[in-house]
Amino acid sequence: xxxxxxxxxxxxxxxxxxxxxxxxxxxxxxxxLVFGVGxxxxxxxxxxxxxxxxxxxxxxxxxxxxxxxxxxxxDEQAQANARSRISIYGLLYEDEERLAQTIPTVSSIVxxxxxxxxxxxxxxxxxxxxxxxxxxxxxxxxxxxxxxRVLEYRDVQERSNVVVLTEHGVRKLMATEAILGEVVHIxxxxxxxxxxxxSEGASEGSMQTPDQQTDAYIPITTARDHFGDYFSQNKSGxxxxxxxxxxxxxxxxxxxxxxxxxxxxIERMLAIFHKKKDYSISVPLALLHQAEATxxxxxxxxxxxxxxxxxxxxxxxxxxxxASVTERTREIGIRRAIGAKQRQIVFQFLIETVVLSMTGGxxxxxxxxxxxxxxxxxxxxxxxxxxxxxxxSLGISVSVGVIFGIxxxxxxxxxxxxxxxxxx
Amino acid sequence: MSNPSPKTEYAVKLVNLTKTYTMGTTxxxxxxxxxxxxxxxxxxxxxxxxxxxxxxxxxxxxxLDRPTSGEYYLxxxxxxxxxxxxxxxxxLKYLGFIxxxxxxxxxxxxxxxIALPLYYLGWSTQRRMERAxxxxxxxxxxxxxxxxxxxxxxxxxxxxxxxxxxxxxPVFLLADEPTGNLDTATSIEIIDLLKRLNQEGKTIxxxxxxxxxxxxxxxxxxxxxxxxxxxxE
Numbered sequence: 001x002x003x004x005x006x007x008x009x010x011x012x013x014x015x016x017x018x019x020x021x022x023x024x025x026x027x028x029x030x031x032x033l034v035f036g037v038g039x040x041x042x043x044x045x046x047x048x049x050x051x052x053x054x055x056x057x058x059x060x061x062x063x064x065x066x067x068x069x070x071x072x073x074x075d076e077q078a079q080a081n082a083r084s085r086i087s088i089y090g091l092l093y094e095d096e097e098r099l100a101q102t103i104p105t106v107s108s109i110v111x112x113x114x115x116x117x118x119x120x121x122x123x124x125x126x127x128x129x130x131x132x133x134x135x136x137x138x139x140x141x142x143x144x145x146x147x148x149r150v151l152e153y154r155d156v157q158e159r160s161n162v163v164v165l166t167e168h169g170v171r172k173l174m175a176t177e178a179i180l181g182e183v184v185h186i187x188x189x190x191x192x193x194x195x196x197x198x199s200e201g202a203s204e205g206s207m208q209t210p211d212q213q214t215d216a217y218i219p220i221t222t223a224r225d226h227f228g229d230y231f232s233q234n235k236s237g238x239x240x241x242x243x244x245x246x247x248x249x250x251x252x253x254x255x256x257x258x259x260x261x262x263x264x265x266i267e268r269m270l271a272i273f274h275k276k277k278d279y280s281i282s283v284p285l286a287l288l289h290q291a292e293a294t295x296x297x298x299x300x301x302x303x304x305x306x307x308x309x310x311x312x313x314x315x316x317x318x319x320x321x322x323a324s325v326t327e328r329t330r331e332i333g334i335r336r337a338i339g340a341k342q343r344q345i346v347f348q349f350l351i352e353t354v355v356l357s358m359t360g361g362x363x364x365x366x367x368x369x370x371x372x373x374x375x376x377x378x379x380x381x382x383x384x385x386x387x388x389x390x391x392x393s394l395g396i397s398v399s400v401g402v403i404f405g406i407x408x409x410x411x412x413x414x415x416x417x418x419x420x421x422x423x424x
Numbered sequence: 425m426s427n428p429s430p431k432t433e434y435a436v437k438l439v440n441l442t443k444t445y446t447m448g449t450t451x452x453x454x455x456x457x458x459x460x461x462x463x464x465x466x467x468x469x470x471x472x473x474x475x476x477x478x479x480x481x482x483x484x485x486x487x488l489d490r491p492t493s494g495e496y497y498l499x500x501x502x503x504x505x506x507x508x509x510x511x512x513x514x515x516l517k518y519l520g521f522i523x524x525x526x527x528x529x530x531x532x533x534x535x536x537x538i539a540l541p542l543y544y545l546g547w548s549t550q551r552r553m554e555r556a557x558x559x560x561x562x563x564x565x566x567x568x569x570x571x572x573x574x575x576x577x578x579x580x581x582x583x584x585x586x587x588x589x590x591x592x593x594p595v596f597l598l599a600d601e602p603t604g605n606l607d608t609a610t611s612i613e614i615i616d617l618l619k620r621l622n623q624e625g626k627t628i629x630x631x632x633x634x635x636x637x638x639x640x641x642x643x644x645x646x647x648x649x650x651x652x653x654x655x656x657e
Contacts, residue, residue, distance in 0.1 A: 010543065021531055334527045337488065338541045338588075339516020341509055418488050421527065 015351040026356060029320045032313030033360030033400065034367060037393045040306035041368025044389045046375060047302060049382035051295040058291060061284035062140060066251040066263050067210065068095075070244055073276035086230075089278035090244035095270065099251060103265050105258040110136045111220055112210075112248035115227045119216065120185040121173045128169060128216045130186060132223025138197070140250055141211050148180045148195030155194075156219040163191040164217040166199035184216075189226050191218060210250060259285045310396060313360070314404035321353055321408035332412050333420025342413040349412050353405025354398055361397025365390055432500045435596045435627040436462040436485065441494035441504075443480050454480040456650035457494070462596070462629060467622040469638035470631045472647035481647065482631045486598050487511045487519060499595045516544055520589030524601035526581040528573040534584050535560060535569040541592045559587040563617065579610035586617060596627035603637055615640045 019026040061067065070090030096111050113132035118125055131137075138150040146167050155162050163184060170179055182193045199213045231242045253262045263283045270279060325332070332345060340348075369390075372383035443455040455477050462468055472478045483489040484496065487503060490511070496504040503514050521527075528537045535556035542552045560566050563583040573581050582602060589597050599618065603611035619640060622628050632638050646653040 010549065018531065330527070331529050331531075334529055335540070335544075336512065337486070337515065337521050337527070338544065339512050339514075339519075339592075340544050341512040343509075344544065418483055421523070 011347060011351050012355065014348065015355045018352055019356060025320060029317055030356055030360035030363065032316040033310070033357055033397050034364040036306065036309035036313045037361050037364025037397055038367030038371065039309065040302065041365060041385060041389050041393055042371035042375070043302050043305070044299075045368070045372035045383040045385040046381065047295070047298050048384040048386060048389075049372075049376075051291065051298070052384055053382050054291050055288065055295075058284050058288045061210070061282075061287075062142075062250075062252070063285045063288060064253050064256055064259060065140060065284055066253065066259065066266060067282045067284070068249040068251065068266065068270070069280050069282070070247045071278055071280045073278045086241045086243055088243040089276070091246040091249055091279055092273075093245050095273070096246065096249060098269065098273070099249070099266060102269065103262060105254050105262045105265075106251055107254040108136050108140075108252045110134060110140055110250040110252075111246050112137070112250065113220055113223045113227075113245075114247040115187075115223065115231065117187040117227075119169075119173060121182065124173050126169065126172045127214065128186065129212055129214050130223065130227070131211075131215050131217050132220040132227075133217060134220055136252075137217065137250070140252055143197045143199060143211065146196040146198055148193070150195050150197065151217060151219055156221050159221040159225055160219060161189060161191045161222060162194045162218065164195045164197060165193055166211075166213055166215050167196055168199055168213040169216060170196050186216065186218075187226065191216075210248070256285065259283060306396075310400050313357075313397075314400040317353055317357060317401065318404040318408060321349065321405055322411070324352075325349065325408050325412040328412075329415060329420050329423040332415055333417050333423060336415070336417035337421060345413040346406075346409040349409035350402065350405045353409070354401040357397045357401030357405075358394070361394050364397065365393060368393070432497075433463060434461045434497070435464045435466075435499060436460075436629070437495075437497040439495040439497070441484065441491045441496060443477075443484060443489070444492045453650050455484070455491070458650075458652055459494075460645065460652060460655070462627065464627050465622070465625055467619070467628045467640075467642045468630065469641035469644045470629065470647065471633060471635070471638050471644060472653075473633070475649075476647040477650040478631055478633075478647055480650075482598070482600055485629060486521060487514045516541060517592060518595040520592065520594035520597045522582070522585050522589050522597060522599040522602045524604035526573070526578070526585045526605070528581055528584055528588075530573055532572075533569065534565060534571050534573065534576070537573065537584055538587045538591055540588060545592060555591060556587075559590055562590070563587045577610070578606050579613055582606065582610075582614050583617065586614070586621075590621070590626075596629055597621070599628065599630040601632055601634075602630060603632070603634070611637065 068091060072087060072089050093111075096109055099106055100109050110133055115130045115132070117128055117130050119128045133151070134156050135151050135153050138145075148164075150164055151162070154160075163186070165173070165179075165184075173184065174182065179193055179196060183190050184193060199211055199215060229243055229245050231244060232239065251262070251266065253259045260283065263281055263286070267281055270281075271277075335345060335348075369385050372385055375381055376383050438458055438460045441455055441458045442453065445452045445454055458477075458481070470478060470481060480489075484491055487498075487506075488511075490506070491504050494504065495502055498514065498518055503511070506514065515521075529540065532540065535553060538556040538559050539547075539552035542555060547555070557566065557569060560569050563586055565580060565583055565587070568576060568580065573584065576584065582605075586597075597618070602618070603614055606614060615637060618628055618630070622642070628641075630638075630641060638644055643655065643657055645655045
């Protein structure tokens, strides 16, 4: 398109020189893009950080898992408050068997029976969440084993008095180095510590994970024997009495694409056998999809804001370049008279706008990288500046330069050299 | 300094050249059939009162405009029907302009101004600057090469313009009232420079309305109402 001996470097050099003739003007022109690009990168970084955290929490629940949790039915709750009576709700031992036998896409089911008990070791005590479960729990939740072993099939079969503690629990209960083989007093029974796992259980208030820091894992059979299904507690004057067989069922599905269909099947099946809806089903994968959809919407909104700010920046550039063309009409006439072709004039002005917009874009990137760092320092909010957003913004700012520079450049080139030479 | 390949005896040959402008509903014949030959090595002055078609002639000779009809041969090549792009190329390779108001680019230094056509010809920076120095010496501005045009006197600026016009070794120099913005003493300096260049073989066509200045040319052409009134040696 351009003459064979065209020199890009000289043209860029000339463009920079012309821009430096009006330093303040060039700087002000650039500001629109600096703030446009900067704010977009910063917003994207904050958004990306927030959604990455949410997605990670959901992913920790297991994308192939379906979590069914016992829940007091809505009307049951009201009655329980009215007068003291036994509320019977939650998942049944039968549910576990039925699910395992009737739904072929279920690869394993982990029953969970929870009881709050205080544990004692020598003179230290601690409130624990006793989780009666089986060997599969540890496979689904996937927490690293710090010492010893986790529950095994034989523990469940033999109804052994064994417990797996969390690292957090161990630190609270034990002063000694030797943990394994020690005996903990929980409720009215004694248990041998066989292993310690690391707990990543999230702190309260955030996304629910199956495990908690204060967990102690015992075989479900043992839990049934020792604690039964009946639960009574005095809470703020009222006597709460409950009969719950299982608090939770964690279902693992064989393939990710079967998760949603399986969840529907479970829902339908439970609905047949439970008169009231005394359970809730949560599907991490669905939450994941939902979070991803939210993120997409968020990105579209951001994109629109970015588009508007870049448009404003681009109009600023176009405005200045049009003024510059008028101001330099004489120069254009001279160059044309000497023999510059129209396309060389176009190129000369286009180079200037691109240099302007690219510099603005790069300064904007610096601002956009800096702002999330400051936000992170002040609020400890996670921020992620993605390389894609940087490359994209630079590309977009160059495009803005070309798009908004083309009209002024063509206007410059189309000037009649005779008229342009006479321009005062 | 010599002309490019001497293919023809003439630098410029015009055959029945016309230029008609339409102003509203009336047609103005700025040039009404002009035929003339400008030999290589000649120094012509084109004279005439305002409205005689002098400026139109200048624009056509300078390849800044196209004739309505007729032919314009520049060193053997018919340039009367070329498009804007090709005309730019002709100006770049075969023409050297000298203007009344110098028309230097203020942001560029003297040497950059002199070498500007070479930039569009695609010369390397080093070659351009060598040539600019050489031409700067020729017009007596070797000490001013790094200066800006605004730091120079009118006469000096016009000499920069002459050096620039010479940089591409054109077929002819086209001067438009080259002394119009200068005082008498400086005018003579510039005219002497042009005469010297002509004696060294450069073809020069100068448009002027001052008889004193035109007297320095070797041939004169008088225009009136779009026609050539007379020519004299």
